[in-house]
Amino acid sequence: DSWTVRYDDDSLQNISLHFTEQMRKFFPQIKLDVNQTAVRERYILFKIGDITGNTKNSTEAYKIQTNISSQVVLVTGDSPDGVFYGAVTLVQIALKNNPAGSLPDCQIEDWPRFAYRGMHVDTARNFSPKETILKLLRVMSLYKLNKLHFHLSDDEGWRLEIPGLKELTDIGGKRCHDLKETKCVMSTLGSGADDTNNGSGYYTVDDYQEILRLANSLHIEVIPEFDMPGHAHSAIKAMRARQTNLKDIGDHDNANAYVMDDDEDTSYYYSVQYYTDNAVNPCIESTYSFIEEIFKQVKEMHKDIQPLKTYHFGGDEVAQGAWVNSTACADLLRSGVSLKSLFTQRVANITKDVALAGWEDGLMDHASLPWDRTLLPNKDVIVQAWQNVWEWGVAQRAHNLANSGYKVVLSPVTHMYFDHPNEPSPYERGFYWGTRYTDAYKTFSFMPDNYYMNADIKRSGEPITMDEICGKDLSGCPPLNKSENILGLQGQLWSESIRLPEQFEYMVYPRLLALAERAWHKGAWEGKEKTVRDIELKSDWARFASSLGNADLSILDKLGVAYRVPPPGARVTGSTITSKVEYPGLQTQYKLPDSNWTTLQQTSTFKEGQEVALRTLSPDGKRFSSEIRVVIGKVTDGSDNAHSLKASCLGVVLVFISFLLRMF
Numbered sequence: 087d088s089w090t091v092r093y094d095d096d097s098l099q100n101i102s103l104h105f106t107e108q109m110r111k112f113f114p115q116i117k118l119d120v121n122q123t124a125v126r127e128r129y130i131l132f133k134i135g136d137i138t139g140n141t142k143n144s145t146e147a148y149k150i151q152t153n154i155s156s157q158v159v160l161v162t163g164d165s166p167d168g169v170f171y172g173a174v175t176l177v178q179i180a181l182k183n184n185p186a187g188s189l190p191d192c193q194i195e196d197w198p199r200f201a202y203r204g205m206h207v208d209t210a211r212n213f214s215p216k217e218t219i220l221k222l223l224r225v226m227s228l229y230k231l232n233k234l235h236f237h238l239s240d241d242e243g244w245r246l247e248i249p250g251l252k253e254l255t256d257i258g259g260k261r262c263h264d265l266k267e268t269k270c271v272m273s274t275l276g277s278g279a280d281d282t283n284n285g286s287g288y289y290t291v292d293d294y295q296e297i298l299r300l301a302n303s304l305h306i307e308v309i310p311e312f313d314m315p316g317h318a319h320s321a322i323k324a325m326r327a328r329q330t331n332l333k334d335i336g337d338h339d340n341a342n343a344y345v346m347d348d349d350e351d352t353s354y355y356y357s358v359q360y361y362t363d364n365a366v367n368p369c370i371e372s373t374y375s376f377i378e379e380i381f382k383q384v385k386e387m388h389k390d391i392q393p394l395k396t397y398h399f400g401g402d403e404v405a406q407g408a409w410v411n412s413t414a415c416a417d418l419l420r421s422g423v424s425l426k427s428l429f430t431q432r433v434a435n436i437t438k439d440v441a442l443a444g445w446e447d448g449l450m451d452h453a454s455l456p457w458d459r460t461l462l463p464n465k466d467v468i469v470q471a472w473q474n475v476w477e478w479g480v481a482q483r484a485h486n487l488a489n490s491g492y493k494v495v496l497s498p499v500t501h502m503y504f505d506h507p508n509e510p511s512p513y514e515r516g517f518y519w520g521t522r523y524t525d526a527y528k529t530f531s532f533m534p535d536n537y538y539m540n541a542d543i544k545r546s547g548e549p550i551t552m553d554e555i556c557g558k559d560l561s562g563c564p565p566l567n568k569s570e571n572i573l574g575l576q577g578q579l580w581s582e583s584i585r586l587p588e589q590f591e592y593m594v595y596p597r598l599l600a601l602a603e604r605a606w607h608k609g610a611w612e613g614k615e616k617t618v619r620d621i622e623l624k625s626d627w628a629r630f631a632s633s634l635g636n637a638d639l640s641i642l643d644k645l646g647v648a649y650r651v652p653p654p655g656a657r658v659t660g661s662t663i664t665s666k667v668e669y670p671g672l673q674t675q676y677k678l679p680d681s682n683w684t685t686l687q688q689t690s691t692f693k694e695g696q697e698v699a700l701r702t703l704s705p706d707g708k709r710f711s712s713e714i715r716v717v718i719g720k721v722t723d724g725s726d727n728a729h730s731l732k733a734s735c736l737g738v739v740l741v742f743i744s745f746l747l748r749m750f
Contacts, residue, residue, distance in 0.1 A: 088117035113187035147197035148172030202574030203605035204233030210240030213287030227304035229602035241319035258324035261285035313400030355407030365408035368429035401448015459491035488571035595649030635669030
């Protein structure tokens with residue numbers, strides 16, 4: 087028998103169609119049809135209405151009422167967004183509770199903790215194909231994330247076609263060996279001598295609009311970022327090439343229209359990534375002509391699909407010493423004007439009819455003091471607070487910015503930079519400049535309302551406490567006086583070490599699911615006394631990890647996501663191996679030399695001296711973790727595998743993975 091999907095408002099038609107499509111995809115045996123004809127049973131109704139328990143007054147609140155005996159399901163939302171998330175929850179319930187897709191009797195009222203639940207993706211350092219972004223959007227939607235912060239330019243590449251400025255993609259969108267950088271920007275990050283690999287690529291207008299259409303249908307806002315005044319090497323070189331091309335054909339009037347550097351600037355500086363020419367000049371008008379053109383064109387791309395709401399100008403990591411010897415800036419420098427602040431104000435005026443977003447250091451001076459918010463005309467100025475390396479003493483920036491009137495998205499490197507390793511191993515992909523590792527547990531354990539309580543380890547891996555960074559009297563840690571200015575949370579994926587879609591997904595998942603959980607729901611343990619908090623957190627994590635292992639990873643398998651399968655941990659006692667997995671429900675396999683992989687059983691026994699390889703299997707059996715190796719009854723030599731930590735005591739070999747240090 088078939089079910090009917092109905093809606094009471096035309097604004098819910100696409101939601102009804104999307105829900106039906108999702109259910110058919112995951113459960114092809116179920117017959118669902120969108121039909122406005124009134125029926126008395128076997129129907130799902132989506133409707134707009136008040137959610138009485140919605141204490142946050144969230145427009146994303148929803149209520150689900152299922153009555154299986156009468157075969158009626160009602161999904162009510164405060165707005166189309168709320169109805170959409172109610173529909174998403176129905177899909178999740180069906181996926182997690184019954185392979186046949188059936189629904190239990192239930193009454194649910196739900197709304198998000200934060201209005202901003204985001205994921206940042208850098209496509210500039212290494213390019214990610216359109217299909218990777220589309221898949222990311224689908225997973226984000228299923229876990230109720232609603233902002234894609236799309237990093238489309240940086241020193242190493244410009245990734246969006248801008249009609250009329252072909253050099254941005256013809257040159258700025260390519261990397262190759264060209265010392266003059268007139269054909270491409272110089273190869274870096276292992277991109278090779280030609281432009282045929284991950285260092286090159288861009289989204290056409292059609293590509294970008296396809297991304298926008300999918301995002302809009304999934305209730306995800308796309309926030310494009312074009313990073314300036316620093317991190318602009320590729321754009322600067324592209325506009326110099328444009329100048330040359332136009333001069334070569336005699337068009338001197340237009341040649342200088344978008345040049346962003348000063349010929350007579352002899353300033354010498356190094357950016358964090360060792361560029362000496364990556365800061366656009368804030369003292370020449372052609373810089374702002376360029377930004378106006380980009381803003382105008384991007385607004386046009388968005389107009390009929392998802393009107394542009396937020397423009398991200400970057401603003402981060404401007405090198406000290408940029409512009410100090412610029413003749414164009416000489417008068418301003420003598421007058422004591424902050425050139426960074428001047429640049430930000432000019433960009434704000436260009437973009438004043440939308441929200442302006444930037445990284446934290448783009449909206450403050452070098453002393454971590456935010457600029458006067460009233461200088462920027464935008465209704466909202468959104469800041470990603472990212473640089474909280476505990477021992478550096480800058481964690482107070484997030485609260486300072488919120489208290490100064492900025493809308494803050496907590497994006498801390500210590501807990502939400504997914505380009506950092508999943509565990510403290512030299513064999514794991516990722517940077518470690520901000521923290522030694524960030525696993526899903528660490529992201530899950532983040533406490534947005536108790537920012538300084540999150541202090542855990544230094545970059546070296548040594549422990550650090552809140553008292554160390556704040557002082558016993560908390561004088562080093564200003565309180566949050568305007569909590570309403572904390573918009574939400576955002577995960578970050580920078581792409582320096584990511585060259586393939588599989589590597590992209592290995593780093594993002596399942597950490598993205600932990601981010602989504604914390605952005606939507608506040609843990610009952612947050613802010614409690616440490617002893618109590620640790621006990622309750624461990625219990626909550628056990629629940630979440632069990633959901634990952636027994637349900638969510640299977641969902642990712644169905645979506646074709648190449649998430650990280652965590653390696654097992656093992657305890658070897660006598661001739662027996664006891665294994666644990668990070669996510670309960672996953673299977674451990676073992677292999678002896680010259681044999682096939684076999685499921686590890688509680689009764690599996692081995693002979694003294696045998697070397698045994700162990701790995702974790704994905705739920706669909708198609709992928710597996712890296713291997714760990716143990717030798718029964720004795721310590722082995724060093725292993726090529728990163729995940730093996732070996733010790734011997736009275737003939738017992740203990741092998742621990744980092745997460746097992748908490749479990750055993």
